[in-house]
Amino acid sequence: HPMYVTETNTQSVDTAVVDADEATLSSKFNIAGGSFQFRKQATGSSDSYTDGFTILSATVENVQANVDSTLVIVFEDNFTRIAGLKSVPSEDLNGDDQISIRYIESGGFPGPHTVYLIPESRLSSKEYNPGDELPKSASDAALATKTAESVFSLIRFDDVNSTSVINDQITVSTAALYDEQGGKTPFVLTVHPLQSDGKIIRDQYLGVSDVLSGRNDDVEIQLKRLNGAKVSLAQSNRYGVMMRLVDEGFQVGDSVSPDSLTILQNSDLNRQFVENGVSDTALISIIKSDAEKAAATDSFSATTNYDDEVLYGGGTISFEHSAEDPEEITIHQDVGESTSVLKGVEATTEDSSLVYFNTTDFRTGDYFLTGAGFSENVSFKIIGTGDQYSNLTSVPDSASVGEVVRFKLSADTNTTELNIAGPNGTVAAVTLTTPRAEATTLRFNTYAAGDPAYVDDLVSLEGPGTIESVTTSAIDEPLPAGEYTITATQHQAGRPIPRRRPSPSGRPTPSPCTRP
Known part of the structure; x- marks a missing residue:
């Protein structure tokens, strides 16, 4: 009688088929089963880890079987032609590893390929070789069968030298994807920073190209993050470019967000799916000026x-x-x-x-x-720079001309620049350094303001810190009454961090010091 194995028991048997004394006990036997995954992939393609190309192969995943089996990859060429095959013992078919099969016969590449998982006991005694026809009896005995497309992809990302900060775009010399139709598969390129070991940091985007297909030269990629924030490359560094497949419905030239796109896997005979997929890296060198070096x-x-x-x-x-x-x-x-x-x-x-x-x-x-x-x-x-600050934590609401006004400052930055401005413009500019996150008090002598002869008496400190420089505007009379503003700016970022009202960045905003 034929026997069938199903995923679930669909019918119970309440009575014996035959009487017990008429039954014959068989010897123990094994019901063979197996499964695997085979997805669209590139091979023989750009590999940033080796600065070369992957070895032609097809990689299958999650391979499981309870009998010794052979993975056979084929393509259609008037008949079912074997492109490569690999025998694997059952103990290695536990679903944990990726397995790569070498393309010996590459006549069907690029294009669709089918992988059969066949028990070795069901293959004939004939020794199969790449290029041979796979008989129907062997394919019919397969425990599992999957079909996917193998493609060839190329990225050439050349080194760049620039004498200024790059804040608009970078150019990838060549990007190509060849499929069975020659180049109809849509894709994008994404730019990323690198880990120290050369691994591309896939979830940190520095730019994404428009949708491409086929071969493309001099591909321009705008530098911006997924949220639209601009990216500037101010320091020489290596960066990676990788290829991602685009879903159906997009046309060449469309803009697309890459965070949900599939990375085009890159199969290698010895390393299976390589870490960076189809990718290339380049050194973008920003040549520093003499002035920038002198300002170190x-x-x-x-x-x-x-x-x-x-x-x-x-x-x-x-x-x-x-x-x-x-x-x-x-x-x-x-x-x-x-x-x-x-x-x-x-x-x-x-x-x-x-x-x-x-x-x-x-x-x-x-x-x-x-x-x-x-x-x-x-x-x-x-x-x-995003964590540096110069905060004015205490400013009096009013003061009189001739009085010494005290401001409390807390800073975590290299230097702080203070600007005191009144009805007629800047009254004083001060540069000072303070210990990390330690508050200090500044004494501003309003009597000395406006007279360069008394600049040394204009500002002093009560607490830790050093005053690096002080300037004051020359006026021929005492400070006029009116509203004054003191602003603290941390150096190097050059972003004002005054006090009190919360700003969009979460730091205080300018607070005027009003005087009678």
Whole structure:
């Protein structure tokens, strides 16, 4: 009698088919079963990890079978032609691993391919080879069958040199996707930062192209995040570009949000689906001017004890090494769980042993250097511009001319610039430094305001800190009565952080000091 195995028991048997004394007990037997997944994928395609191409193969996932089996990949070419095959013992078919089958016969690539999972016991004694026809008896015995398209994809992202900050777009030299129709599959390119190990950070977008298909040269990608915020590349660094498939319904030239799009997987014989998919990386070098180098706020060398130093982002910092030959130095941000992000790439030259890093876009965190004798075990902290502040926490509502007015300041920034303005414009400008997050009190002598001869008596501190510079406007009379405003601005970010009314950023807004 034929026997069938179903997912569920659809009928119960209440009575024996035959009398017990007429039954014959069979020997133990195994009902073979199996399953796997096979999805659309690229192969022989751009691989940023090797700076080359993946080895032609088809990768299947979640392969399960309870008998020794052979995975056979075929394509239609007048008959069902074998492109490649791989035998796998049942103990390795537990659904945990990806398995790649090498394309030996690539006549059907790119194009649709079918994978059969066939018990080895059901294959004939004939030895099958790529290029042979797969007999119907073998395909009929398959435990599972899946069909998907294999495509060829190419990305060429060349290095760039720029003498200024890049804040509009970058260009990818070539992007191509070839399918059975030659190039009808729609796709987009997305730009991302990299981890220190070269892995593309897929969920951090720096830009996305319009919808493309086929071969495209000089693809321009606007630099902006998913929320529309502009992106500026101020520091030399490596970036990655990867390919994502676009859903049906979009046309070439359309704009699309990439966060829900599928990454085009890239199959390699030895590494299965490679980490970065179809991708390429490039070094975008931002050449620093002499003025930017001269403005470097901090300088360290490989022999300097800079461990646990705290630096303020927003400006340029420099590092020096003593090696005679030019060498690359990289800066990384430690993001925890043994993971770090590549934040900058520089190199010394035969003329200079210094490298400079622009920290404008560096977020608050722990950083370390590698190369040229610098050790990843020595770290320092950078306070990002978004976390720097200069807050006026106490300002009197009124004061009299000739009086000493006190303002309380709390800051976590490199320097603070104070501007005191009245009915006729700026009265005084002050630059000062204070310890991290420690409040200090400023004494503003209104009698000395407006007379450069008394500039040394204009501002003083009650508490920690140093006054770096003071200027005052020359007027021929005492300060006029009226409304005055004092504004504190943290340096390097250059963003005013006055007090009291909450601003959209959550920090205080300017508060005028009104005087009779």
